[in-house]
Amino acid sequence: MSNPENKKFHVDTKITQLGRNVDEQCGFVNMPVYRGSTVVFNSVESLKNNDARFIYGTLGTPTIHSLESAWSELSGAAGTVMSPSGLGAIALALMTTLKSGDHLLMPDSVYRPTREFCAVFLNKFGVEVSYYDPLLGEGISGLLRENTSTIFLESPGSQSFEIQDVPAITRIARARGIKTIIDNTWATPLFFRAHDHGCDLSVEAGTKYLSGHSDLLMGLISANAETWPALRQTYDCMAMLPGAEDCFLALRGLRTLHIRLKEAEKRGLEMANWLTRQPEVAKILHPAFPECPGHEIWKRDFTGSTGLFSVVLKPGHHQTSLAAMLDSLEIFGMGYSWGGFESLIIPFDCSTYRTATTWNPGGLTIRLQIGLEDIDDLKRDLRQGLDKLHG
Incomplete structure (x- = not known):
């Protein structure tokens, strides 16, 4: 049985198949847990060129790749990376699109730890943050500045559940060359396809519904084709990845999501x-x-x-x-x-x-x-x- 990532199965079928290939798993149904840091190369030439499929544990293992590829397919994304928590995923996404001197627009209804990350970390590195009414919609254009590089969205809002007009905001952002990031944890890609609605980066706390059993901390960040190289570069610089067992549990949770x-x-x-x-x-x-x-x-x-x-x-x-x-x-x-x-x-x-x-x-x-x-x-x-x- 081959991996059906590009076949037109319904989601209930896809979700049982993504991120696994029994032909590569010695016939076993589930991807095994690959633990490790060191990868051994078979020649000096291979070592110099880093041309092996996996070259070091922080850059991925078969277990990690299986979850990344499954989530990318489910999200309609060009690529996915992971972190050890949902807040870590938010931080990784923001560090992908921001630099010192930039202006960030953040919804007033955002997850409070995200607000604290802005106040403590981003402020220290010279990123200016403004908060906006999550119900603003197209009116967000009036808040844009020359140095606005990123608009963050969270729909529904944390605790207060305001739904944002994501297509209106992403349309305005794209016209100005501004990146958009959404925290899509509540709906997951199954109930809201963030990239289809124009978001460049979509963050998910896998801690929540993907895990499903309150025994896992994980964050996932998926990217469209335009933003994927920058996200992957940031991820590789940080080496902020979850453990092998957590990835295995997330893959298991995916089957019943x-x-x-x-x-x-x-x-x-x-x-x-x-x-x-x-x-x-x-x-x-x-x-x-x-x-x-x-x-x-x-x-x-x-x-x-x-x-x-x-x-x-x-x-x-x-x-x-x-x-x-x-x-x-x-x-x-x-x-x-x-x-x-x-x-x-x-x-x-x-x-x-x-x-x-x-x-x-x-x-x-x-x-x-x-x-x-x-x-x-x-x-x-x-x-x-x-x-x-x-x-």
Whole structure:
């Protein structure tokens, strides 16, 4: 059986086949784990020319290449590199497109560690960062400067779930020779094809849905043909790669990714709809819901939704009663990651660090990740928790 990367299979078939070739794996179904740093050359001439398929561990192994090629095919990209975390992938992408003296546009709804990377690292190296309203769309043209080299996008926004008009922004950026980077972790390439919508670089925290089991840290960055040489050069300079076992686990997670995403979508929508009927809930921040900012753009550009969304509680509840609610939950754990098999919940407040927009949802806010537990058990757990809001 050969690798079907260029064949027109449906995604459910492709995802089981990409990144493996049993003819090269001695008939075994899965790519084995290649661990190692040193690669031995068979001649002086080969050593001088570096003409072996693999020349050193930091530049790739068969395990790493299998994951890279699979993700590139899934993303519609010219190439992919990886890092040991999602934030590492964001850093690698930004270092690919930025230099000292450049101006970067960053959405105000961005993942907070990305904001911190800008404030601490990029500021130190002379990159100026401006934050913009994620709902700006074509209006972003008014924020461009002569030295604007990069526009960063995250759609939906972290915690607050604004959907950005990615095609409008990338169209303006391309006309000005500006690079675009998107954090596409929530949707993955299965529900949003970032490169098809004009993004030069697409970042994914493989820690989340690709892993699926909360036991892996990984970031992936895919690039279109124009940006791929620069990304690969930056990656080779940094040698920032994940371990062999992590790549193996990511390849294993890839095989069930589409099935798990569809189940996450189903469960997420059921729980979100149930929450709309609870008297303590003011609104749901879920891209598939009309009240979510950018909902119409989501309907136009996305092919699905996943199991992560936020809830705005009605006014009148306080932090102490919210803490009582959260502490009473038996199934939902409190943790910052998501995309695994377990349900999670966290309280959040964006108002303290936003600079381009004002975060005033009208009530306390919580973010939920819907896992694979029995859906009725999850409802009962949340219902008894919501009861605690009343003291």
